[in-house]
Every structure is written in structure tokens, then in C-alpha cells.
Amino acid sequence: MKIIFTILFLALCNLSMSQNFQQEFGEAFRANDTLEQLKILNSWEKSSPKNPELFTSFYNYYFRLAKKEVVSLTKQQPDGESFALRDSLNQTAGYMGSKIYYDANNLRNAFLKIDKGITLHxxxxxxxxxxxxxxxxxxxxxxxxxxxxxxxxxxxxxxxxxxxxxxxxxxxxxxxxxxxxxxxxxxxxxxxxxxxxxxxxxxxxxxxxxxPDNIESMSNLSITYFLTKQYDKGIEILLKAEKTNPKDYIVLANIAHGYNLIGNKAKAIEYYEKTILHGNDDTKAFAREKIQLLKK
Incomplete structure (x- = not known):
């Protein structure tokens, strides 16, 4: 009985220490105190090297550390926020903007930590x-x-x-x-x-x-087929989705669109009518408009 109590006591102590490390790291992380974060992480690792929260904390530490921002002057307006610089004639002479990049070494360390965490947990x-x-x-x-x-x-x-x-x-x-x-x-x-x-x-x-019945994935697959002009493949996968849920108006509208793409007006109208039967107000209005265009 004494042995069991001792083991239980040690387990509770380890849990308490882990929670303290987690809380301390969270406070240092919010304060953006990288030196204190690393100090806590190293102590935590010595105390509880397989703790799952240790790996997510190490990952957050390295990923934030990897993020860098550089300010540069360019003649062309950069992506994102920028500030236009004007000359004495009030003409745009250039732009000052910031660019985000990620340091490769810290990024690699972040992935090493999270990969180890995933392996263990x-x-x-x-x-x-x-x-x-x-x-x-x-x-x-x-x-x-x-x-x-x-x-x-x-x-x-x-x-x-x-x-x-x-x-x-x-x-x-x-x-x-x-x-x-x-x-x-x-x-x-x-x-x-x-x-x-x-x-x-x-x-x-x-x-x-x-x-195999995941309708969202069937729809995603059909979209890629339509965009690569493999219309028949797109329609085929959507017809499988219809069998899974005959009242899914997004699927029905996409089937109608597929038939429209291959010039099968009759089938397109048929499926736009099904869309009207099961769709919401916006989709019904869209389907009616499509039917009118197809009947012209």
C-alpha cells in the first residue's frame, strides 16, 4: 500500500511540475521573452522529456523565432502593405514595404520537434x-x-x-x-x-x-476535373455523390454545371430543376436564371 501511494504521489508531482512549466512558458511566450522561453523549455525537457505539451511549446518557440520581417525600398509596389515615397514634384518615386520570410534553421528545428512529438503521441x-x-x-x-x-x-x-x-x-x-x-x-x-x-x-x-461516402471530397475531386477539362470524369464522381445524398443541392447544381459544360442542355435543365427543388433561396434563384439562359 505504501509503495502504491509513493508511486501515485510521484505521478502527481510530475503532473504538477509539467503544468507549472506549461504555464510559465505561456507567460514568457505572451511576453515574447525568448531567453526565458528557452530557459523554461530546457528545464522542462530535463524534467519531463516525453511530455506532449513540451513538443508543442518547443514548436511554437522555434516557429515564432523563424518568422522574420525585413523593410525594403522598391520601385514596384510590393505585395501587402506598403508606403509610397514621393519626390519634390509629388510623383511616386518608390515604395517602402515589409516582407515576411522564415529562417530555415529555426523552421527546421520547429519541424524536428513537432515530428518527434507526433511520433511519440x-x-x-x-x-x-x-x-x-x-x-x-x-x-x-x-x-x-x-x-x-x-x-x-x-x-x-x-x-x-x-x-x-x-x-x-x-x-x-x-x-x-x-x-x-x-x-x-x-x-x-x-x-x-x-x-x-x-x-x-x-x-x-x-x-x-x-x-467513400464523403461528399465534400467527391465535390473537390469533381472541381479539379472540371478545371482540367475532364468534364465526363467530373460528372461521373458527382453522380456518385448524388446517390449518397440525392438532396444535396450543391452537388445537384454542380452536376447541372457539368452537363452545361459539355453542351447537354436537357440534362443541365433537369439538374437545375432538382436544385430548385432542394436548394436554398439564393441557389433557387441562381438555378432559375440558368434555366432561362439555357432555354433561349
Whole structure:
């Protein structure tokens, strides 16, 4: 009994120390005191080298440290915020603007820490999403895509029993993971870089391999086919989505659009009519307008 009590006491002490380190680091991080942050992290690592919050804290430390801002003078207006410089004739002589870049060494250290954390704590979805966020920020789209696919594949292994900060169990792990990945798909789409359509296809295909009824991924896949003028493939995948949910008006409207693209007016009208039947007010108005144009 005494031995059990001693073990329990030591476990409680370790938990308390970990929470103190976490709180102290949070205070130093908010104060942007990098010297104090590193001091706390090093002490924390000696005390509890496998603590999951240690890895997320190290990751945040290095990722923030990696972010650099330089102010430069240019003749052309730079992207983002800038200030126009004018000459004595009040003509624009140049621009002063800031540019954000990420130091490669600190960025590498951030990824090394979070990768180790993911290896030791593979169910921590916040670690995986934190890494994906950083990869998107630095526009490393290949690794961004690979990490999303790794997460999708692991969801089959852990049956979506995901954990978050402080090992809090994530409710509706599957829904949360898939909705978050949908936002990452939108991030790829919003780059307007056609070269990244294949990345969207890979992500959507990896999801459908495990979750074949995921309508969002079917829609994403269809969009990439339409944009690459593979209209028949786009329509085919959307028809599968319709079977999954015949009342999904977004799917129905996209099917109508696909048929319109290949010049099949009759089928386009048919699906715009289905859209009117199941859509919201805005979508109904859009579908009616499309039908009028097709009947001219």
C-alpha cells in the first residue's frame, strides 16, 4: 500500500511540475521573452522529456523565432502593405514595404520537434494540424499535402480517437478532422495555382479511399476535373455523390454545371430543376436564371 501511494504521489508531482512549466512558458511566450522561453523549455525537457505539451511549446518557440520581417525600398509596389515615397514634384518615386520570410534553421528545428512529438503521441491532432498550418504558411505545398494524407491514413489506425491540447479527447473526431481538411483544400484552391490541382486530387482520393461516402471530397475531386477539362470524369464522381445524398443541392447544381459544360442542355435543365427543388433561396434563384439562359 505504501509503495502504491509513493508511486501515485510521484505521478502527481510530475503532473504538477509539467503544468507549472506549461504555464510559465505561456507567460514568457505572451511576453515574447525568448531567453526565458528557452530557459523554461530546457528545464522542462530535463524534467519531463516525453511530455506532449513540451513538443508543442518547443514548436511554437522555434516557429515564432523563424518568422522574420525585413523593410525594403522598391520601385514596384510590393505585395501587402506598403508606403509610397514621393519626390519634390509629388510623383511616386518608390515604395517602402515589409516582407515576411522564415529562417530555415529555426523552421527546421520547429519541424524536428513537432515530428518527434507526433511520433511519440500520434493521436495528438493539434500537433499534426499545427505542422500543416506552418507548411501552408511557408507555402511548402508538397509537404503540406503529404502531412494531410498522413493524417487521413492514420485516422483509420486510431479510428478517429483524436486528442487535443493537454490530451483532451476531441469529440466527433472524424467530423472535426474532415471539416478541417476541407478548409485546407480550400486553401489550396484559393492559390489559383493550377499546378496544385493534383495536390487536391491526391487529398480527396486519400479521403475517399477510407471514407467513400464523403461528399465534400467527391465535390473537390469533381472541381479539379472540371478545371482540367475532364468534364465526363467530373460528372461521373458527382453522380456518385448524388446517390449518397440525392438532396444535396450543391452537388445537384454542380452536376447541372457539368452537363452545361459539355453542351447537354436537357440534362443541365433537369439538374437545375432538382436544385430548385432542394436548394436554398439564393441557389433557387441562381438555378432559375440558368434555366432561362439555357432555354433561349
Amino acid at each position: 500520434p493521436n495528438r491532432l493539434d500537433m499534426r494540424f499545427g505542422k500543416i498550418y506552418a507548411l501552408g504558411t511557408v507555402e511548402n505545398w508538397e509537404e503540406f499535402t503529404n502531412e494531410i494524407i498522413n493524417t487521413v491514413n492514420y485516422s483509420k489506425t486510431n479510428s478517429n480517437k483524436w486528442l487535443w491540447t493537454n490530451n483532451e479527447e476531441k469529440q466527433d473526431g472524424k467530423g472535426f478532422m474532415l471539416s478541417s481538411i476541407q478548409s485546407y483544400q480550400l486553401q489550396l484552391y484559393n492559390t489559383e495555382d493550377d499546378a496544385l490541382l493534383s495536390n487536391m486530387q491526391r487529398i480527396a482520393s486519400s479521403i475517399l479511399a477510407i471514407y
